Amino acid sequence: xxxxxxxxxxxxxxxxxxxELRCNYxxxxxxxxxxxxxxxxxxxxxxxxxLSGSTLVKGINGFEAEFNKSQTSFHLRKPxxxxxxxxxxxxxxxxxxxxxxxxxxxxxxLSVKP
Amino acid sequence: DAGVIQSPxxxxxxxxxxxxxxxxxxxxxxxxxxxxxxxMRGLExxxxxxxxxxxxxxxxxxxxxxxxxxxASFSTLKIQPSEPxxxxxxxCASSTGGANYGYTFGSGTRLTVV
Numbered sequence: 001x002x003x004x005x006x007x008x009x010x011x012x013x014x015x016x017x018x019x020e021l022r023c024n025y026x027x028x029x030x031x032x033x034x035x036x037x038x039x040x041x042x043x044x045x046x047x048x049x050x051l052s053g054s055t056l057v058k059g060i061n062g063f064e065a066e067f068n069k070s071q072t073s074f075h076l077r078k079p080x081x082x083x084x085x086x087x088x089x090x091x092x093x094x095x096x097x098x099x100x101x102x103x104x105x106x107x108x109x110l111s112v113k114p
Numbered sequence: 115d116a117g118v119i120q121s122p123x124x125x126x127x128x129x130x131x132x133x134x135x136x137x138x139x140x141x142x143x144x145x146x147x148x149x150x151x152x153x154m155r156g157l158e159x160x161x162x163x164x165x166x167x168x169x170x171x172x173x174x175x176x177x178x179x180x181x182x183x184x185x186a187s188f189s190t191l192k193i194q195p196s197e198p199x200x201x202x203x204x205x206c207a208s209s210t211g212g213a214n215y216g217y218t219f220g221s222g223t224r225l226t227v228v
Contacts, residue, residue: 032214043205043219051214090157094214102217104157
């Protein structure tokens with residue numbers, strides 16, 4: 001069975017600083033990986049996804065993530081954050097060929113301070 | 115497209131009452147998912163449909179929960195009778211091609227059972 005671990009439940013950071021949100025996964029088969037963002041009182045929005053190909057994936061709002069198969073990680077990064085990036089970020093995994101089940105991590109709350 | 119539409123946005127009900135949550139997926143999406151989000155358990159998949167047919171309902175907590183999708187543009191999640199521990203945010207999401215293509219989430223229904 002798959003599982004996702006987001007190592008930090010909360011990450012405080014100052015505006016314009018870089019940030020990395022960590023995600024590790026566990027699966028016995030090949031996987032697809034996703035990052036979603038949830039702003040307060042809203043649903044989740046897809047930030048980026050890794051299906052195949054280049055291990056460095058670029059998403060919306062200047063975010064990027066790198067798939068590292070040997071370390072089973074998919075960390076999310078942004079070189080310079082804005083106040084508007086304050087939100088909760090979820091890493092998710094699905095097994096290749098699986099149609100239905102996207103397994104989510106518990107989320108990381110990013111708080112950007114001025 | 116208006117996106118995935120859920121109603122109501124908020125629901126407060128008394129223990130023992132029946133609750134019905136509604137979802138309209140994006141037109142043309144052939145997968146529909148119901149998730150529950152709580153602080154303790156994070157995001158949990160309850161059930162998903164493909165072409166209006168329930169595929170996996172193993173996440174439905176117990177017989178008090180039921181879900182239907184009578185046509186491609188409408189789904190309901192019903193709780194009868196409701197209990198305080200059902201209090202959560204319930205999300206509906208839809209997708210074309212299943213989990214591997216990413217989901218579009220609705221804004222959620224915040225359910226409070228008192």
